[in-house]
Amino acid sequence: MKLSRESEYYDEKIETMPREKLEKLQLERLQWQVRRCYEGSEFYRERFDKIGLKPDDIKSLDDIEKIPPVTKEELRQEQVNHPPLGRYALAPKENWRELHPSTGTTGIPVNTIWTQRDVENITQWTARTLWSFGVRPGDIIQNSFSYGLWVAGMSAHYGAARIDCFVLPIGATMTERQIQYFQSPGSTVIVATPSYALYLAERMRQVGVSPDQIPLKLGGFGGEGGTEIPATRKKIEQGLGIDAHDYYGLAEIGPTCASECREKAGLHWVEDYILVETVNKDTGERCAPGEIGVLVLTNLTKEGAPLLRYWTNDYAQLDFEKCACGRTHVRAVGGILGRADDMIIYKGENFYPVQVEKVVRSFKELGDEYKIRLVTHERTGADVVTVVAEYIDEKTNTEEFKSKLKQALREELVVTPEVELMKFGTIERTEFKAKRIEDERRKD
Numbered sequence: 205m206k207l208s209r210e211s212e213y214y215d216e217k218i219e220t221m222p223r224e225k226l227e228k229l230q231l232e233r234l235q236w237q238v239r240r241c242y243e244g245s246e247f248y249r250e251r252f253d254k255i256g257l258k259p260d261d262i263k264s265l266d267d268i269e270k271i272p273p274v275t276k277e278e279l280r281q282e283q284v285n286h287p288p289l290g291r292y293a294l295a296p297k298e299n300w301r302e303l304h305p306s307t308g309t310t311g312i313p314v315n316t317i318w319t320q321r322d323v324e325n326i327t328q329w330t331a332r333t334l335w336s337f338g339v340r341p342g343d344i345i346q347n348s349f350s351y352g353l354w355v356a357g358m359s360a361h362y363g364a365a366r367i368d369c370f371v372l373p374i375g376a377t378m379t380e381r382q383i384q385y386f387q388s389p390g391s392t393v394i395v396a397t398p399s400y401a402l403y404l405a406e407r408m409r410q411v412g413v414s415p416d417q418i419p420l421k422l423g424g425f426g427g428e429g430g431t432e433i434p435a436t437r438k439k440i441e442q443g444l445g446i447d448a449h450d451y452y453g454l455a456e457i458g459p460t461c462a463s464e465c466r467e468k469a470g471l472h473w474v475e476d477y478i479l480v481e482t483v484n485k486d487t488g489e490r491c492a493p494g495e496i497g498v499l500v501l502t503n504l505t506k507e508g509a510p511l512l513r514y515w516t517n518d519y520a521q522l523d524f525e526k527c528a529c530g531r532t533h534v535r536a537v538g539g540i541l542g543r544a545d546d547m548i549i550y551k552g553e554n555f556y557p558v559q560v561e562k563v564v565r566s567f568k569e570l571g572d573e574y575k576i577r578l579v580t581h582e583r584t585g586a587d588v589v590t591v592v593a594e595y596i597d598e599k600t601n602t603e604e605f606k607s608k609l610k611q612a613l614r615e616e617l618v619v620t621p622e623v624e625l626m627k628f629g630t631i632e633r634t635e636f637k638a639k640r641i642e643d644e645r646r647k648d
């Protein structure tokens with residue numbers, strides 16, 4: 205494919221395709237995928253036969269609702285019963301190229317495989333993602349995602365190479381050297397988790413390198429929530445002197461499958477590769493436009509271990525209107541709105557760590573890091589939730605400030621957690637995904 209650096213799009217035809225045409229393409233691909241899953245995988249055949257569903261019953265995109273969603277727990281169980289990859293890994297073994305496990309913090313990881321064609325497709329859509337951030341041939345990309353088993357590192361590497369960038373495959377390690385590379389050869393783009401980006405910004409400040417001394421101008425941040433929160437995005441942008449973009453992916457479906465364009469009007473999905481739905485978490489029914497629901501994703505092209513209607517446990521709100529950038533692919537407005545695996549239930553209310561983050565990072569007196577500690581109260585046996593944050597100046601560590609923080613947390617979370625302040629730098633910094641919940645509740 206011939207790339208034009210002046211073009212707003214990596215692949216204009218597909219990215220601006222009228223929805224009617226796009227949906228026609230999706231239906232063709234869906235029907236192909238459903239048929240090969242039914243014919244080639246006992247896992248899917250059993251699920252279809254149980255409810256009397258045949259591939260021919262999928263006549264429209266709406267018919268996808270007839271297919272029962274599959275959860276991570278079901279995939280995990282399938283891999284335990286039929287090792288190593290479960291019976292939904294339907295590509296012949298000789299076509300397997302890479303193995304990538306899921307990265308959840310709990311339970312046994314779910315392994316997934318990419319065939320050569322899957323690698324090629326992921327490379328294409330990641331190149332498209334980087335292009336939509338503004339990356340162009342000749343950019344120097346510092347790939348600060350962990351390499352190896354995690355999907356984020358490899359996909360960013362492949363995508364950057366595809367658009368003729370110079371890649372520094374450093375991974376999420378060697379923080380001092382990361383800062384040296386910002387200076388020479390002078391990386392222009394960084395991709396990383398938002399928590400690692402904040403850590404790099406903090407270290408830069410400490411070693412006296414100012415953002416205006418380095419050519420870094422753009423960043424793409426994914427692998428965990430954070431960038432969608434305005435206060436966090438601003439801290440990354442100011443700390444590194446860049447324009448920051450949010451993106452989303454998951455090992456089971458594919459990396460970088462939804463990303464922001466330069467309008468930052470939500471995450472555009474790669475709808476030619478993935479079919480996106482949002483459904484009501486209790487009834488499983490399709491959400492009305494604008495309603496927040498669980499993301500349910502279907503691999504339209506994946507060969508290795510395709511998923512039909514994967515119940516992600518992540519929440520989003522979809523907007524099908526054409527974006528100001530000209531792209532027609534659906535957007536998750538405001539990013540990923542909550543990751544259900546992280547949900548905390550406290551005093552009968554639900555909240556997500558991102559809400560705590562939003563509050564903590566709105567106080568200039570506090571550092572960027574925080575923790576949420578869950579313990580069982582000795583006497584009452586009830587859960588106690590404590591938000592631990594870091595003060596920048598000792599003078600902030602007062603009861604008065606703590607009650608101010610508590611009140612701000614109550615306004616955001618509805619319930620009031622306990623609050624604890626620590627000296628700046630005390631909470632452990634992380635180079636992979638931040639683990640911010642410490643669950644020390646009694647399990648009996």
Ligand SMILES: [Zn+2]
Nearest residue numbers: 465467527529
């Ligand atoms: Zn757009």
